[in-house]
Amino acid sequence: MKNKIIFIINPIAGKGKGRVIETEIQHYFSQKNVEFETFLTKSIGHATEIANQVLTKNPEIIVACGGDGTINEVAQALVCSNVALGIIPIGSGNGLAANLHIPKSTEKAFEMILNAKINKIDAGKINEKYFFSNMGLGIDADVINNYAQTKTRNFLGYVSASTKAIFNFQPKKFSIELDNEHILDDDFYFVFCSNSNEAGYGISFSPNAKLNDGKLDFLAVKKLNFIKQIQFSACVLGKQIEKMNDAKVLQVNSVKFNSNQPKTIAQVDGEAVIFNQNSIEVSIVPNALNVIVPN
Ligand SMILES: Nc1ncnc2c1ncn2[C@@H]1O[C@H](COP(=O)(O)OP(=O)(O)OP(=O)(O)O)[C@@H](O)[C@H]1O
Numbered sequence: 001m002k003n004k005i006i007f008i009i010n011p012i013a014g015k016g017k018g019r020v021i022e023t024e025i026q027h028y029f030s031q032k033n034v035e036f037e038t039f040l041t042k043s044i045g046h047a048t049e050i051a052n053q054v055l056t057k058n059p060e061i062i063v064a065c066g067g068d069g070t071i072n073e074v075a076q077a078l079v080c081s082n083v084a085l086g087i088i089p090i091g092s093g094n095g096l097a098a099n100l101h102i103p104k105s106t107e108k109a110f111e112m113i114l115n116a117k118i119n120k121i122d123a124g125k126i127n128e129k130y131f132f133s134n135m136g137l138g139i140d141a142d143v144i145n146n147y148a149q150t151k152t153r154n155f156l157g158y159v160s161a162s163t164k165a166i167f168n169f170q171p172k173k174f175s176i177e178l179d180n181e182h183i184l185d186d187d188f189y190f191v192f193c194s195n196s197n198e199a200g201y202g203i204s205f206s207p208n209a210k211l212n213d214g215k216l217d218f219l220a221v222k223k224l225n226f227i228k229q230i231q232f233s234a235c236v237l238g239k240q241i242e243k244m245n246d247a248k249v250l251q252v253n254s255v256k257f258n259s260n261q262p263k264t265i266a267q268v269d270g271e272a273v274i275f276n277q278n279s280i281e282v283s284i285v286p287n288a289l290n291v292i293v294p295n
Pocket of ligand 1: 012013014046090091093094270
């Protein structure tokens with residue numbers, strides 16, 4: 001019998017898929033020659049707690065069943081360990097899973113876990129917290145904070161959260177240091193660091209990002225008028241953001257953000273995070289995580 005596979009399932013992820021996946025896992029894996037266990041998350045942060053607890057049982061693989069938020073919580077515990085992260089993408093956006101080409105079909109994703117082909121990917125670090133897909137402090141952070149307060153966890157929920165964010169948006173004042181040198185001091189519409197080339201729903205603010213290049217893809221866009229905001233959206237949808245004159249696109253190792261506000265509203269892997277600090281440091285940890293990928 002192969003070593004243990006642990007499944008950590010977010011029952012509220014996606015469009016209710018989290019509620020049925022446990023039965024599918026039990027049905028599929030009980031027919032295979034593997035030892036496995038399933039756990040359901042109860043609240044925000046619980047997936048990290050479970051992952052830390054089950055690491056003491058020396059599992060071979062811990063599988064996050066959910067979206068980018070659940071993957072982030074499970075992977076926090078696996079950074080720089082030998083345990084591989086598996087992903088069953090049942091979230092609503094599934095940005096990281098899309099970049100890794102993880103099958104959307106549950107059965108194909110199960111097969112992938114059994115094949116256990118492992119690649120190393122980098123992790124981003126924002127202060128003491130890891131991210132694997134992206135983080136942002138601009139209008140995206142407002143969208144995600146609005147989304148966190150809605151009950152509609154699907155694309156329509158993002159549309160409604162985005163509309164609210166656009167109409168209420170106040171530019172964010174930051175002083176930005178890139179690789180301890182470049183200084184940008186301005187009011188920003190968008191400030192973003194990415195490890196992955198997809199943010200979810202096929203949308204990308206960093207189409208050239210690679211998960212294993214040891215670099216962060218940085219994007220900053222100064223405050224924009226309404227027409228330019230439409231131009232920004234068109235460039236993002238066309239994956240041509242570097243062609244926009246107002247956009248600064250760079251690959252870096254580290255970024256420091258300073259603001260004159262006592263707290264900083266961020267989105268980290270699509271989840272709302274509030275830092276009670278005005279100084280945010282972002283860096284990259286190369287080859288930090290073993291991830292199961294398709295053959
Ligand atoms: N039982 C639970 N009740 C409420 N929230 C939960 C529960 N378990 C986990 N969560 C939280 O649900 C949030 C959303 O999870 P996740 O990102 O995996 O799904 P999603 O938002 O549908 O997918 P995506 O991020 O790909 O759009 C996470 O912040 C997670 O901490």
